[in-house]
Amino acid sequence: MMEDLHLSTGHELKVLMRDGLESAKILDALYARIDVLDSKIGAFALVNRKAHRRPGGGTLDGIPVLVKDNICVKGEDTTCSSKILKGFKPPYDATVVRRLKEEGAVLIGKANMDEFAFGSSCETSCYGPTRNPWDLERIPGGSSGGSAAAVASDETIMALGSDTGGSIRQPAALCGVVGLKPTYGRVSRYGLIAFASSLDQIGPITKDVEDAALLLGVIAGYDEMDSTSVDIPVPDYATSLASDVKGLRVGVPKEYFVKGIDREVEAAVKRSINVFKDLGALVVDISLPHTEYAVSAYYIIGPAEASSNLARFDGAHYGYRAPDAKNMLDMYVRTRSEGFGREAKRRILLGTYCLSSGYYDAYYLKALKVRTKIKEDFDNAFKFCDIIVTPTSPTPAFRIGEKANDPLAMYLSDIFTIPANLAGLPGISIPCGFTRSGLPIGLQIMAKPFAEETIFRAAYTFERNADIEKRKPKL
Amino acid sequence: MNYETVIGLEVHLQLNTVTKVFCGCSTKFGQKPNSQTCPVCLGLPGSLPVLNETAFLFGIKVALALNCGIQSLIKFDRKNYYYPDLPKNYQISQYDMPLAYNGFVDIPANLTGLPKRIRILRVHLEEDAGKLIHPEREGHSLVDLNRTGIPLLEIVTEPDMNSPQEAYDYLTRLKSILEYLKVSDCDMEKGSLRCDANISIRPSGESKLGTKIELKNMNTFKGVKSSLEYEVKRQATVIDGGEKLFQETRLWDADKMITLSMRSKEEATDYRYFPEPDLVPFSVDKAFIEKIRQRLPELPEAKIRRFMKDYGLSEYDSNVLAGQSEIAEYFERCAQVYENRKAIANWITGDIMAYLKTQGASPADLGVSPESLAALLKMIDKGAISGKMAKEILSEAIETKMAPEKIIADKGLSQISDSGKLEEIVMQVISKNERSVKDYRSGKKNALGYLVGQIMKETKGAANPEIVNRILEKALEARQ
Known part of the structure; x- marks a missing residue:
C-alpha cells in the first residue's frame, strides 16, 4: 500500500493523512517515481528536493503540487522553459502560489512547458521535450505538457497549468487526465508570466474531477493585485460534485464535428454524449457559426499581446544577457536572438506585424471583431443549453516531430479549445476513452462564465457513470 | 517677408499622489536609486x-478645471518602444480615448498681447519612465527606476498660440490652475512639469500650416519662450534664404541659446x-x-474677477495676486483684518513678491504672517512708524523670521509722534543751533533741512517727519 502512494489522488491522501499518514511518505514515493521515470518523460523543469510540509494545515495540507514553469515561485527558478529567463528567481510569489502555500500544499517543482507557453506539443522547451507517458514517442500536448505528463505518470499528485488557447485542456486530453481552464477572471493572473493577458488563465490538472474541484477552490477568487480578476464569491465546489445530470441541457455544436477530426475521437465523443442522454440529460443540437474564424483570430490576438508582453526580456534588467554586446541596441538584438527559440520568435514577429501602423485595422481590430462574434455565438447557444460538449482535441497525441515544422498543422490542434479562451468561458477536459492503439481521448465540457459548478457536476457524473476503463500508462 | 507664428504645447505633469500610478510604491523625490x-x-x-x-481623480480634477469633456469609458493602451528606463519596454498610456478632451484655457491680456482662448486638444493619464545616469568615461550607464510609474498627465493644446509670449502666458496660467488644484509640485527644475513645443511659421495671410518643428529640452518657462523666439527667427531665415524646412525634433541648448537638430x-x-x-x-x-466638479476650488479666473469686485483692486494687481494660489491666500488673510486692500496689494506685489522671487521661496516659508503684515500697515496709518521704517522692519522680519511687532519693541523703533515730546526735542535743537536758526530767519530756507536732520539724529530717525516739520516751522516763526 505505502509504496503505491504516488498513485493516489489528493482527496484520497487527505483521508489517509487524517488517519495518520505522514506527508513525507508521499514525497518519498514521488521522488522515487521521479528518479525512475523523469529522465524518460521530462515532465519537470526543476525538482524541488527540499520540498516539505509546512506547519499550519490547510485544505491541501501535505499534498504535493507541481507548478508550471511560467508561474512565479519566490526564490525558485521560474523560466517559462526559455533560455532568456535562465537563472531568473522571482522575488515574489504568484497569488496562486501564495494561496497554495497558505493552504499547506507542498510545492514539488516546476513543470516543463512549451517555451513561454507557445505550442501544443511541449517540444519547444529549452530543457528538451516532454514525452507522453502513454507512448514515449508521442507528444504530451502543450503547452502545459509537463504538468499533464507528470500527473498522468504519477510523478505528482496534482499540478497547475495555464491555458491561453487550450494549454491545460489539450495536454490533459492527450495524457488522459482532468484539466480545467476556469472562467477568465476566476483565478488571479498575478505572478503568471503573461503570454496573452486577455486569454491566459491558470487552472488545475489532476487525476480526477474531485481533485480539480479541490484545487480550484484553493486558487480561485478575487485578487486586488489583478484588475482582471472578478469579485464574485468562490462557491464550495465540493458540494457541486453531485452525480446527477437529469434535465441538464447538453448542447452539441455541429461545427465541432467536421473535417479533420479523428474518427476514433469522434466516435468516443459521440458515445459520451449518449452517456449524458442515458443519464437523463437533454441533448440539444446547437450552432456556433463563427467557430471557423476562431483559430485565425486567436493567432492574431495571442501573438499581438505576446509581442508586447515579451518585449521586457531584453537583457537589461534580469535573465539572460548576451555577452560582449557592443552597445545597447546590440545587447537587445543579440540577447533576444540568442535567448528566444524559433516558435517564440515566430509569434513575436507575427504579433509585431499585426500591431504595426497600417496593418492594425486589417488584423488586430478585425480579430477583435471576430472575438466579439464568437462571444455572441456562445451567448446565443447558452439560451438553449447549460453545457456544451465537444472533443477537446481533433486528434489523439501525435508523434514527436510530426508537426514541429508545420506551424499551421500545429495551430489546428487547438481548434476546439481556442473559442472558450476568446469568449472567456470555463472549459474542462476529462478522459472519455482510448483509441485502439491505447491513446487517451478527451471530452471537453464548456459552460457559461462562472458556471464551474455546472461543469464539475456534469464532469463528475460522467466520470462516475461512463464506464471508462481505468487504465494507467505502462511505464 | 512677414510671418505668422503657430505654436502648440505639450505639457507632462507629474501628479503628486503619495503612491505610484499602478503600484503602491512611494513617489518621494530624491531617494536612493x-x-x-x-x-x-x-x-x-x-x-x-x-x-x-x-x-x-487628480486627472479628472485637472480635466474639469481645463473645461474638458470627460471620456465616458476609461481605457488604457500600451505604447511599445525599447529603452532601458522603461523596464516593460512599453508604457501604459492612453491613445485613442484620452481621459479628457476639447477643453480650453483663457489667457489674460498683458502688455504685449490680447486676451485669448487656447483650446486643449486632450488630457491623458500615463506612467513616467525611470532615469538613466551616464557616469563619465566608465563605459556603462546606470538605471534608476524610482521615477518609473509616477503618474503623469499629458496636456496637449491645439496650435492656438501665435507668439512665444502667448505660449509663456498659457504656461503661466496653466501652472496657476494646476497649483490651485494642488495636484502637482509644478516644478520644472525637478521635472515635475515638462514642456515640449511644436512650432511652425507661415507667410501672413496664408491658410496652410508651415513645416512643424518639435522643440524639447526646455527647463524653464523662460527657456520655452526663448527657444520659441529663437525658432521664429531661425525658421524665417531659412525660408527667406530660399531653403525649405523639414519636419524634425530639435533640442534647446539653454547655455548657447540655440536649438539643435535631434x-x-x-x-x-x-x-x-x-x-x-x-x-x-x-x-x-x-x-x-459632477461631485468632483462641485468640489473644485475657486480657480484663478474667478478669483481675479472677485478680487476686482470685492476689493476694488486693479486688473493688474488681481492678476498678480491670484496668479499663485498661496499668494492669493496670503492676500485674503491680510485683507480680512485690514481695510486698505490697495496698500496690502502694493506691499505684496512689491517687497514681498520680490523677496520670494529672489529666494525661490513660497509664502509658507515667509517669517511674516499675513496678520503681522496687516499690523505693520496699521502702525503706518496710526503714524507709529514711517513707511520707510516699515520696509526695513519687514525686510528684517523676513530675514530673521522674527515677528515684526517684536522687532519694533526690541529696538524701540516705534515712531515718535507725541507732539509734546517732539516739541521738547525741537526746542533743544533750536537752542543748540542758533546760527542755523539765524540763517533761516535771514531767508536761507534750506537751513530748515539741517535742523530737521539734527532732530532725526537726536531721535535716531524715529521722529514723525510731518509732525517735526510742523512743530519746527511753528517754533521758528514764533520766535521772530
Whole structure:
C-alpha cells in the first residue's frame, strides 16, 4: 500500500493523512517515481528536493503540487522553459502560489512547458521535450505538457497549468487526465508570466474531477493585485460534485464535428454524449457559426499581446544577457536572438506585424471583431443549453516531430479549445476513452462564465457513470 | 517677408499622489536609486498594474478645471518602444480615448498681447519612465527606476498660440490652475512639469500650416519662450534664404541659446499602440464627475474677477495676486483684518513678491504672517512708524523670521509722534543751533533741512517727519 502512494489522488491522501499518514511518505514515493521515470518523460523543469510540509494545515495540507514553469515561485527558478529567463528567481510569489502555500500544499517543482507557453506539443522547451507517458514517442500536448505528463505518470499528485488557447485542456486530453481552464477572471493572473493577458488563465490538472474541484477552490477568487480578476464569491465546489445530470441541457455544436477530426475521437465523443442522454440529460443540437474564424483570430490576438508582453526580456534588467554586446541596441538584438527559440520568435514577429501602423485595422481590430462574434455565438447557444460538449482535441497525441515544422498543422490542434479562451468561458477536459492503439481521448465540457459548478457536476457524473476503463500508462 | 507664428504645447505633469500610478510604491523625490520599487514598477515578469484611484481623480480634477469633456469609458493602451528606463519596454498610456478632451484655457491680456482662448486638444493619464545616469568615461550607464510609474498627465493644446509670449502666458496660467488644484509640485527644475513645443511659421495671410518643428529640452518657462523666439527667427531665415524646412525634433541648448537638430521625421517610431489587456476599461458615472466638479476650488479666473469686485483692486494687481494660489491666500488673510486692500496689494506685489522671487521661496516659508503684515500697515496709518521704517522692519522680519511687532519693541523703533515730546526735542535743537536758526530767519530756507536732520539724529530717525516739520516751522516763526 505505502509504496503505491504516488498513485493516489489528493482527496484520497487527505483521508489517509487524517488517519495518520505522514506527508513525507508521499514525497518519498514521488521522488522515487521521479528518479525512475523523469529522465524518460521530462515532465519537470526543476525538482524541488527540499520540498516539505509546512506547519499550519490547510485544505491541501501535505499534498504535493507541481507548478508550471511560467508561474512565479519566490526564490525558485521560474523560466517559462526559455533560455532568456535562465537563472531568473522571482522575488515574489504568484497569488496562486501564495494561496497554495497558505493552504499547506507542498510545492514539488516546476513543470516543463512549451517555451513561454507557445505550442501544443511541449517540444519547444529549452530543457528538451516532454514525452507522453502513454507512448514515449508521442507528444504530451502543450503547452502545459509537463504538468499533464507528470500527473498522468504519477510523478505528482496534482499540478497547475495555464491555458491561453487550450494549454491545460489539450495536454490533459492527450495524457488522459482532468484539466480545467476556469472562467477568465476566476483565478488571479498575478505572478503568471503573461503570454496573452486577455486569454491566459491558470487552472488545475489532476487525476480526477474531485481533485480539480479541490484545487480550484484553493486558487480561485478575487485578487486586488489583478484588475482582471472578478469579485464574485468562490462557491464550495465540493458540494457541486453531485452525480446527477437529469434535465441538464447538453448542447452539441455541429461545427465541432467536421473535417479533420479523428474518427476514433469522434466516435468516443459521440458515445459520451449518449452517456449524458442515458443519464437523463437533454441533448440539444446547437450552432456556433463563427467557430471557423476562431483559430485565425486567436493567432492574431495571442501573438499581438505576446509581442508586447515579451518585449521586457531584453537583457537589461534580469535573465539572460548576451555577452560582449557592443552597445545597447546590440545587447537587445543579440540577447533576444540568442535567448528566444524559433516558435517564440515566430509569434513575436507575427504579433509585431499585426500591431504595426497600417496593418492594425486589417488584423488586430478585425480579430477583435471576430472575438466579439464568437462571444455572441456562445451567448446565443447558452439560451438553449447549460453545457456544451465537444472533443477537446481533433486528434489523439501525435508523434514527436510530426508537426514541429508545420506551424499551421500545429495551430489546428487547438481548434476546439481556442473559442472558450476568446469568449472567456470555463472549459474542462476529462478522459472519455482510448483509441485502439491505447491513446487517451478527451471530452471537453464548456459552460457559461462562472458556471464551474455546472461543469464539475456534469464532469463528475460522467466520470462516475461512463464506464471508462481505468487504465494507467505502462511505464 | 512677414510671418505668422503657430505654436502648440505639450505639457507632462507629474501628479503628486503619495503612491505610484499602478503600484503602491512611494513617489518621494530624491531617494536612493531603485529604493522605491516593487515587482510592478520594475516590470518583473508576471506582475500586473492596478490603477491608483487618486491619480485618476487628480486627472479628472485637472480635466474639469481645463473645461474638458470627460471620456465616458476609461481605457488604457500600451505604447511599445525599447529603452532601458522603461523596464516593460512599453508604457501604459492612453491613445485613442484620452481621459479628457476639447477643453480650453483663457489667457489674460498683458502688455504685449490680447486676451485669448487656447483650446486643449486632450488630457491623458500615463506612467513616467525611470532615469538613466551616464557616469563619465566608465563605459556603462546606470538605471534608476524610482521615477518609473509616477503618474503623469499629458496636456496637449491645439496650435492656438501665435507668439512665444502667448505660449509663456498659457504656461503661466496653466501652472496657476494646476497649483490651485494642488495636484502637482509644478516644478520644472525637478521635472515635475515638462514642456515640449511644436512650432511652425507661415507667410501672413496664408491658410496652410508651415513645416512643424518639435522643440524639447526646455527647463524653464523662460527657456520655452526663448527657444520659441529663437525658432521664429531661425525658421524665417531659412525660408527667406530660399531653403525649405523639414519636419524634425530639435533640442534647446539653454547655455548657447540655440536649438539643435535631434532627429528627423523619417526616423519616427511606430509605437504599435493597442488596448492594455491588464487593465479593464471602466465607465465613469456622470454623478461622480459632477461631485468632483462641485468640489473644485475657486480657480484663478474667478478669483481675479472677485478680487476686482470685492476689493476694488486693479486688473493688474488681481492678476498678480491670484496668479499663485498661496499668494492669493496670503492676500485674503491680510485683507480680512485690514481695510486698505490697495496698500496690502502694493506691499505684496512689491517687497514681498520680490523677496520670494529672489529666494525661490513660497509664502509658507515667509517669517511674516499675513496678520503681522496687516499690523505693520496699521502702525503706518496710526503714524507709529514711517513707511520707510516699515520696509526695513519687514525686510528684517523676513530675514530673521522674527515677528515684526517684536522687532519694533526690541529696538524701540516705534515712531515718535507725541507732539509734546517732539516739541521738547525741537526746542533743544533750536537752542543748540542758533546760527542755523539765524540763517533761516535771514531767508536761507534750506537751513530748515539741517535742523530737521539734527532732530532725526537726536531721535535716531524715529521722529514723525510731518509732525517735526510742523512743530519746527511753528517754533521758528514764533520766535521772530
